[in-house]
Amino acid sequence: MRSEVRAVALRTGISVPCFIQGQLDQTDDGGVPLLLLHAWSESGGSFDRLIASLPSHVLVAPDLRGQGGADKPETGYSLDDVVEDVVALLEALGITRAHVLGSSSGGYLAQQLALTHAQLVTSLILVGAPLSLRGKPPFANEVDSLSDPISENWVRESLSWYRLLHAVPTSYIEDRVRDGLAMSAAIWKASLRGFYEAVPPTEAGTISVPTLIVWGAHDHLVPRQHQETLRERIHGARLNIYELTGHLVLWECPDRLAADVKSFLKEFTKGA
Template sequence: MGSEVRKLRLATGIEVPCFIDGDPAAKPLMLLHAWGESFESFDRLAPLLAGFRVYAPDLRGQGDADKPADGYSLAEQAADAAAILQALEVPRAFILGSSSGGYVAQALAVDHPESVAALVLVGAPLSLRGRPAFADEVEALTDPVDVAWVRDSLSWFPLLHEVPAWFIDDRVDDGTRMPAHVWKSILGGLCSAAPPTESGTIDAPTLILWGGHDHLLSLADEEILAARIAGSVLKVYPDAGHLVLWECPERVAADAMEFLGALG
């Protein structure tokens, strides 16, 4: 089936684009991108997800989505994700979230459990409470956001595998499309929120993928995350860093399809 990008007007009042691919009769799988990215961050993953109907939206403030002044709390981001499924007339879907997109996925599973059939959390945090080391840099941003700063910010997450230059360039483009207030508001919303697994219970079957050289998220935290989600599976990629999706799209696709396919 051919792919398309559909504009969606959400019940939450904003408009977002959503990349759609795969057989309309296949099981739905929604992909949630990380802070500062867009649905194009799944360009190397989506073609590998054969057998699923893939939905990959740009989340509020990012990519080509509307960029309002507010609405960037974790709960509001999860509400947007639920509204996207509603606008697509998809009552329930598998959810794959990368990095902070996996945090939004957890909040979606807690706040809107009826929408979530299963989770795949790729380099996703247990908690983002507090102020990360790079917060001062983000707080100092002004418009237009500097291209060199966005490219330099990628060094916060070292890569152990070669990633295509075009993919890196696209992520820099993602970052420069975000106004300074969005950079700040999303980070603030993530860091001020109660971790989803502390505020509620996730009952959905869950696969957790974590890079063994992740210097942002610890193995201890990932083990706690797995322990808080009954029956979840934690798989470590010993040769990857935080950006598992960027480094290992083939492995992520294979593991996600095996896990989700076994759910029937």
Template sequence: MDADIRQLRLRTGITVPCLVQDAGGAGTPLLLLHAWGESRTSFDRLVPLLTGCRIYAPDLRGQGDADKPLSGYSLAEQAEDTAAILDALEAPYAAVVGSSSGGYVAQQLAVTHPDKVAALVLVGSPLTLRGRPAFASEVDALADPLDEAWVRESLAWFPRIHDVPAWYIEDRVRDALNMPAHAWKAILNGLCEATPPTESGTIHSPTLLLWGGQDNLLPRTDQETLAGRIPGAVLKVYPNVAHLVLWECPGRVATEIIGFISPVG
């Protein structure tokens, strides 16, 4: 499979790297949006399983190897960055897969740029992030350079039921340490201060929701409400999986994605 990392200069004023992998597929391309505090490499266990797909996996503003300016982190601005990524790739549309908060950005993109979202797969994605989670006070106290011990302790915010490879955990630690304190704070604030996308508009893209039944962050009632707000949306529950669905079962996620977007492509 041909793959390369492209440096994309976006119309929103920043530069982001993007994995572009062309497996020779002629169908709808896949845009993968990572969670807060991660990077495009959080999809390293998923991408090899998405056979026959054209894949775009960028680092998002403030994270990974993307530019890390002091501003531009509202939910609306994060969605505009995502639209600009597709423009820079000369891709008029894509099926969009969002992991955790990446799915929140994907929802906003589907509301503000419906023509760009051929389908939507939300993997442990919130209905709302209004308010501030219990760990927000820890984020408020962050200063550069980040304390590696704190980063490792923060992984306990989201318990895991299934084993995750040690190398993958170490990659996530590196992702976190690669983010300056201002980006940690600004991204979380941008998510928590935003009007939930499904309250500001309607998502018309075909949508699949994947949710872990042991999620300690997102209640099932919220997932059912989110699915109910998106016409025709399908909610699939993995009973013995927690919040980090992508981390715990990338194989199942890949199968779900391919099966869901194939009719679209």
């Protein structure tokens, strides 16, 4: 196995850093890679602890437009624009199909990808993913008031929007603070607006790929009824509930999530 981070130039006009684990050659026996889509204001580095528990899987974890080390143009932050970046990334890497795991709003992006480019998606794993982001979230006005330079204290305080019930390593939290500081005020605003102005994917059409939904029972941002509705709208989807866990399942329970990912993906391996 090999691990690397490479800059990938996309036909959409931007370049993104992308962590790649393993060989991207796809086979008929379940060798389809797992694409990891991070949450708003984070980076592909938010998956580091999950990746450490999936050493034998072929993984692709990019930084999305405007975030982490990706290019930061002034425009192109609608949900469809970012989906096209993901499609362009898969094309650039020669990936014709992928399992797709999205954390939080990355799961919203994953839903849109499965809706508009179903031929590219073998399965979905939605981790704390919203059913709908239509309308401004409770912290949108605070984001709208941001100006440059972004305050480190503000980024640290913004993490309190997400209740944590498990201990999370300090080094991991510091990485997420750096993610927030890597974004300008304009990109904080535009990237959030791209989500809440979009038509929710499951209202725009039908998603029919095999889907695992993972949700923390103490998620105060994404209610359980929305997860039940998401399960109903995606035919055959299953819902795993993590007790004593908040919205950020990826932060709180990477080892447990890795075990569920392994079990789910094993179903697509020939002979499983």
